[in-house]
Amino acid sequence: MIQTVLYDGSFPGFFAAVFEIYEYKIVEPDIQTEGSANISLFSTPHISIPDKAKALRVMKALQDKITVAAFGNFYRAYLSELPGIENVLFRYIKYVISSKDSVEKNFANPDVLMIQQTAHKTDREKHRMKAFIRFQKTKDELYYAIVQPDFNVLPLISSHFEKRYADQRWLIYDTRRKYGLYYDLKNVEEVNIAFNDQLQSPCALSTIYDEKEDIYQSLWRAYFDSVNIKARKNTKLHIQHMPKRYWRYLVEKQPG
């Protein structure tokens, strides 16, 4: 019978849950995060406790059997937060650990393929964030950006922005997951800020902008319009590369 296993949603929490599935010999687990809706009415869920030692043991067992690249894919698939992805990850662990030889490249296995493909999707979102994040400069020289990525990709872009903008303070805030990354010229930290809704509205923000911010935004828009070659217009391709859901980030897509 299918038994729901609830965990706290964190990466270590997931590994601890896998440990308990083995420990309690749960045959058909359905792993979900606490608070998600799909709990079966007919059985009491098993609530996993995020135990660090247990988590590390499973993680180590997995890491011993696969390459760093494959583990990276595993982590990326987890960050996708796709419904049901935990069950795929769990089956993958089982498959890897029970096989004598390396199976991480057996793309004929549906779970191996699924993880690889999901990781690829997460990576694509990561690249899009690297591309489409637009910073706005405030009066106190903070460059900040508000995002809502499809997947939880902030952990994957942190070092990119840290290396790139080593000499400016910046903040990238994920309003969907309600946390952000803040760089203070030395380190990047995860931050939770009580953003009130007003602060996100453009007119409230205009009072905290650097005086030149508007000028550069409008110069960028002017640039974007000028590089377009009308004789080559191809809207389909334009949208394919820059899907509409990203436009809200983009200075060049806002009316000037």
Place this chain on the structure above:
Amino acid sequence: MSDRIREKLEILADAAKYDVSCASSGSNRKNDNKGLGNTGNGICHAYTEDGRCVSLLKILLTNFCIYDCAYCVSRKSNDIQRAAFTVQEVVDLTINFYRRNYIEGLFLSSGIFKNPDYTMERLVLVAKKLRTEHKFNGYIHLKTIPGASDELMHEAALYADRLSVNVEMPTKESLQLLAPDKNREAMIKPMRFIDKAIIQNREEKKIFKKTPLYAPAGQSTQMVIGATPETDFQVLYLSHFFYKKFHLRRVYYSGYVPISNDNRLPAIGTPVPMIRENRLYQADWLMRFYHFKVDEIVDAANPLLDTEVDPKLSWALRNMHLFPVDINRADYMLIMRVPGIGLRSAQKICEARKFTRLNIEHLKKIGISLNKAKHFIQSENSCKDLQPEKIKQLILQEGRSKYKANFSTQLSVF
């Protein structure tokens, strides 16, 4: 003040946009001075409404020009608004756009004012200021001016990631006809000079780690396509020559956008040859990544690329004796030549078949384009003795919508 800058930006970005190169990859300039920026794989930060990647601030320093190249909007005889940035203005725009994550860096080109050296000196000065005064480690691509001195070329390579000279026309004759002030040799000479210097620099770097970076992203060039009567055969052989002889990283093909009533050129209103441009990029891609030799793609007997189907499919149809291949056994080099199978899928197939005998279902999941591939691989239910022409028609029918859509330089090729 900002209005004037805005006006200049509009004029000088507009004039620069016909240069299609926009790559910001191939360099690896690290931010190890706690400065601003780095380079890596190159990011497209936006896409124009015609679907091209915007990665760099691509502008001319000025569109004043003493030359009169017929295919160019900035030519002396053209009655247009002229403008010129100061060195500092370009520096400020670059830094401020970069800090906001709009761009990967700067692509600076220029019309020729006074003389080549005078122009080149200013381009170099922009790059120098960015690197030294602003500790800028983002991407810089400088267009080198044909006829500029070796000393200036050398200095340019010290600050820029990439240098380029556009050959513009695929043959000497066309260049002579359309750009009488220029000559082929003046374009090739700086390419050769930089190529030698790069090779020497890479050698030194093997011995002395501290050897300064020298045009780490190499050189590129561009050819205008469709303004003159050259065949794809002539165009691709020239590309092949540049890749082999001067180790160019990229050759760009720019479908001619009619901009003048000059009777040496296609009239205004003539459509931009976008399909042809697209096919040239695909062919170029086959040479650079799929180990195709240029004479496998075009030759004197087949001097034109097929516009209906991509060059890989076209090659396969001419070489039916190699197919169908057994995907469970064939060599990787042959698998990646199967139409519908890209590099990534070819790798996956070769990995996965070590575990299981692969069937059509596996291939579908791996993501190959079966509508093409099925005619070229062995399977129980494929009919094997179809004629190439028939296969082509079948593929065209099935893929109609797809073939009409993507005419871009940034396409995912197969």
